[in-house]
Amino acid sequence: MASSPRQFKLGAFLMQTGHHIAAWRHPGAQADAGVNFRHYVALAQKAEAAKFDAIFLADSVGVRNSDLASLSRTARSDHFEPLTLLAAIAALTERIGLIATVSTSFNEPFNVARKFASLDQISGGRSGWNLVTSSGTGEAQNFNRDTHFEHALRYERAAEFHDVVTGLWDSWEDDSFVRDKESGRYFDEHKLHVLGHKGKHFSVRGPLNVARSPQGRPVVVQAGASEAGRDLAARTAEVIFVAHQTFDEAKSFYADIKERLPRHGRHPDDVKIMPGIFPVVGRTQAEAEEKFEQLQALVHPVVGISLLSNVIGGFDLSGLPVDGPLPVLPETNGPKSRQRLLLDLARRENLSIRELYLRIAGARGHQQVVGTPASIADQLQQWFEEGGADGFNIMAPWFPGGLDDFIALVLPELRRRGLFRTEYEGRTLRDHLGLRRPVHPARAAHVEREAQPAAA
Amino acid sequence: MASSPRQFKLGAFLMQTGHHIAAWRHPGAQADAGVNFRHYVALAQKAEAAKFDAIFLADSVGVRNSDLASLSRTARSDHFEPLTLLAAIAALTERIGLIATVSTSFNEPFNVARKFASLDQISGGRSGWNLVTSSGTGEAQNFNRDTHFEHALRYERAAEFHDVVTGLWDSWEDDSFVRDKESGRYFDEHKLHVLGHKGKHFSVRGPLNVARSPQGRPVVVQAGASEAGRDLAARTAEVIFVAHQTFDEAKSFYADIKERLPRHGRHPDDVKIMPGIFPVVGRTQAEAEEKFEQLQALVHPVVGISLLSNVIGGFDLSGLPVDGPLPVLPETNGPKSRQRLLLDLARRENLSIRELYLRIAGARGHQQVVGTPASIADQLQQWFEEGGADGFNIMAPWFPGGLDDFIALVLPELRRRGLFRTEYEGRTLRDHLGLRRPVHPARAAHVEREAQPAAA
Numbered sequence: 001m002a003s004s005p006r007q008f009k010l011g012a013f014l015m016q017t018g019h020h021i022a023a024w025r026h027p028g029a030q031a032d033a034g035v036n037f038r039h040y041v042a043l044a045q046k047a048e049a050a051k052f053d054a055i056f057l058a059d060s061v062g063v064r065n066s067d068l069a070s071l072s073r074t075a076r077s078d079h080f081e082p083l084t085l086l087a088a089i090a091a092l093t094e095r096i097g098l099i100a101t102v103s104t105s106f107n108e109p110f111n112v113a114r115k116f117a118s119l120d121q122i123s124g125g126r127s128g129w130n131l132v133t134s135s136g137t138g139e140a141q142n143f144n145r146d147t148h149f150e151h152a153l154r155y156e157r158a159a160e161f162h163d164v165v166t167g168l169w170d171s172w173e174d175d176s177f178v179r180d181k182e183s184g185r186y187f188d189e190h191k192l193h194v195l196g197h198k199g200k201h202f203s204v205r206g207p208l209n210v211a212r213s214p215q216g217r218p219v220v221v222q223a224g225a226s227e228a229g230r231d232l233a234a235r236t237a238e239v240i241f242v243a244h245q246t247f248d249e250a251k252s253f254y255a256d257i258k259e260r261l262p263r264h265g266r267h268p269d270d271v272k273i274m275p276g277i278f279p280v281v282g283r284t285q286a287e288a289e290e291k292f293e294q295l296q297a298l299v300h301p302v303v304g305i306s307l308l309s310n311v312i313g314g315f316d317l318s319g320l321p322v323d324g325p326l327p328v329l330p331e332t333n334g335p336k337s338r339q340r341l342l343l344d345l346a347r348r349e350n351l352s353i354r355e356l357y358l359r360i361a362g363a364r365g366h367q368q369v370v371g372t373p374a375s376i377a378d379q380l381q382q383w384f385e386e387g388g389a390d391g392f393n394i395m396a397p398w399f400p401g402g403l404d405d406f407i408a409l410v411l412p413e414l415r416r417r418g419l420f421r422t423e424y425e426g427r428t429l430r431d432h433l434g435l436r437r438p439v440h441p442a443r444a445a446h447v448e449r450e451a452q453p454a455a456a
Numbered sequence: 457m458a459s460s461p462r463q464f465k466l467g468a469f470l471m472q473t474g475h476h477i478a479a480w481r482h483p484g485a486q487a488d489a490g491v492n493f494r495h496y497v498a499l500a501q502k503a504e505a506a507k508f509d510a511i512f513l514a515d516s517v518g519v520r521n522s523d524l525a526s527l528s529r530t531a532r533s534d535h536f537e538p539l540t541l542l543a544a545i546a547a548l549t550e551r552i553g554l555i556a557t558v559s560t561s562f563n564e565p566f567n568v569a570r571k572f573a574s575l576d577q578i579s580g581g582r583s584g585w586n587l588v589t590s591s592g593t594g595e596a597q598n599f600n601r602d603t604h605f606e607h608a609l610r611y612e613r614a615a616e617f618h619d620v621v622t623g624l625w626d627s628w629e630d631d632s633f634v635r636d637k638e639s640g641r642y643f644d645e646h647k648l649h650v651l652g653h654k655g656k657h658f659s660v661r662g663p664l665n666v667a668r669s670p671q672g673r674p675v676v677v678q679a680g681a682s683e684a685g686r687d688l689a690a691r692t693a694e695v696i697f698v699a700h701q702t703f704d705e706a707k708s709f710y711a712d713i714k715e716r717l718p719r720h721g722r723h724p725d726d727v728k729i730m731p732g733i734f735p736v737v738g739r740t741q742a743e744a745e746e747k748f749e750q751l752q753a754l755v756h757p758v759v760g761i762s763l764l765s766n767v768i769g770g771f772d773l774s775g776l777p778v779d780g781p782l783p784v785l786p787e788t789n790g791p792k793s794r795q796r797l798l799l800d801l802a803r804r805e806n807l808s809i810r811e812l813y814l815r816i817a818g819a820r821g822h823q824q825v826v827g828t829p830a831s832i833a834d835q836l837q838q839w840f841e842e843g844g845a846d847g848f849n850i851m852a853p854w855f856p857g858g859l860d861d862f863i864a865l866v867l868p869e870l871r872r873r874g875l876f877r878t879e880y881e882g883r884t885l886r887d888h889l890g891l892r893r894p895v896h897p898a899r900a901a902h903v904e905r906e907a908q909p910a911a912a
Contacts, residue, residue: 141661205597
């Protein structure tokens, strides 16, 4: 196959024992992965050696409020807080990007702006913030609320949260801190910018007490696929991590987002769209399927039914025949995109409850590919070259084996096709992703003023 | 001198370029220390090689709201967020304790409990939380408020915050996570404890989504010297970091705290009291004084006056004669203990404004010792042996030189006297400090039940 002039971006989505719900029971899995620091360091260093753009961490600010019978059979209740973990990993890596999920629902923008700015300094410009809204009742109840915020309000709060955080990241210009010992001038007071934000949800004076990021600003990542999510992403996201089941969905989402960008004064290249991919890799198709079945066989029905029930919005399915169809369900206040994806899938393929939960036991609504290096590379290449993706977030079924397989078997095939780098081109996450370093607003205005004739 | 059967505890209080307000202008200082990760790593590794119990980081969630003329001449506006920094340092150290200051005023207890639990897992049991309340207006204005909380309310909130955090740390028992791949049982549901806290300031369900700490619970540190601060500390603190100007003050505070402990069912050894010490070390007294004068000469009057003004509660002193006395000032809502210490000092020694600001340019109200290894060791030994301290938090005037001097000159003298360890006795911060590992409440109750005859 001819080599592609463009290359795609790859994230390594790390999650405890792996993305398959039964991953922790795999004989090769590190069962205590959630709180095993050496486990995460080994994975991050592997991903870096393989030249991934970034590692990516999801988050939840609470233990799921699901039935104990299921909860106690999954490895989802004990895990590191992502920013603490990424800061520690930053110290033991040099080039790979570090993206952490932090919710806008139960945090203060000053704290979030500061932590990512700090991580960016520690890592030499490798931090990224996956901005999400929280929708779990179990999360809300850890933060003085009985229920989570209603969908629209959640996004309104998220949009303002974003603006405060990025505003705080611009508190200082790149050369604010002169630190001249002789004159005693530590910073140039003309290059300090007090935000003075007063909005509906937040009132934040600033300035931030961290110097401007090596990247200008940490990279902003988003994952929303609902209308409100797309709108916010088109205005503010630089990477979009998204779940698709089919190429058509991916293509339609991709086109929609890229079309929205100019309305916000943005260029299509300003946003990288990276669908999640759950790859099960075998040297033959049979070997791949065998690997997958090994994991599927480890899913306890109690866990499967509970998982499905949560994803579709909390409806109790435990009384229904597991080999019967999913009932018709009303719209909820939960994570819309995920729910809709699942219901569409069940309808399209006429799946029973058991078949449906086995579908999401691994990829959780993302694209699941069980195949050989060539067939997986074919699919990624198609999505990339035919307008479905700028890159992919790789969700290994279990760690370390699933990631090892992708690196050892699929990456060489992608490189043979010229689709993925053999060496990092730069040092920061923006360098890897091919994202512009933002010019500070005060400098941008300055540049503009200089380009204009003086007013009369 | 005879060797002491007890040995004292030492913290290395790291702060950007150093504790002296003009430290950053010292020819040997790292002027960009606040955002220089390698600088902090080198200091932490030095402190670990010297067998310090812990490194300690202060914090402020905002840039001081002081006049720009002064602010722009100090190195206090750009620094790492402490938890992010300590997590990164954890990855590059093995034994030293890691204590970070996090305010109860502008955080949520779930987030704080989780981050320290996470740091404790990453570091193998080395984390400590310095629980403070925030009193700066500049901080409040970054968190949706015009002014900070009133003193009593701040402490009431802090007390409840503490109880929620420690309650969340007990969400899981030590052996909750069985992770048995064969049976599919990941945790024992009888060893999960939902907090269900509903109080005046917080409503937090739990459980925490991090396994129980290697230390049982991270160590709780406090710094309040006001009546409300002492009361909270006697009930909840395991280390108290405190500022004293005289031995009599230290002795009186020490006795007061140790006397309060039994009222809360605690033993005197359950709390380690560690005053801050600002040491300027010379091989001769003249050399020590010369080193100190070198720093004092770098204090700009604009900076000195502004520093003093802030510490005494925000009164503007800029119009007053710098060589005249401090006027009589009313009580404020600021940090009471610090303000009172300063006013007492000025009165006791009849100091001018300039003399007073030069006194706090270094130690900021803490005990300043300018002397030889022997004279400094004499003082520390007296405080330790005569009921003033269980250890000390060492506040080097500038980094790295001030810490290097203490390690190279004072530590050998302390070791000759048998006052400080030559090797770590254990692996966790609790081990170093000689603090008991807390028994989980469910186990404590169990032990009690077993000791009782069965009810009829």
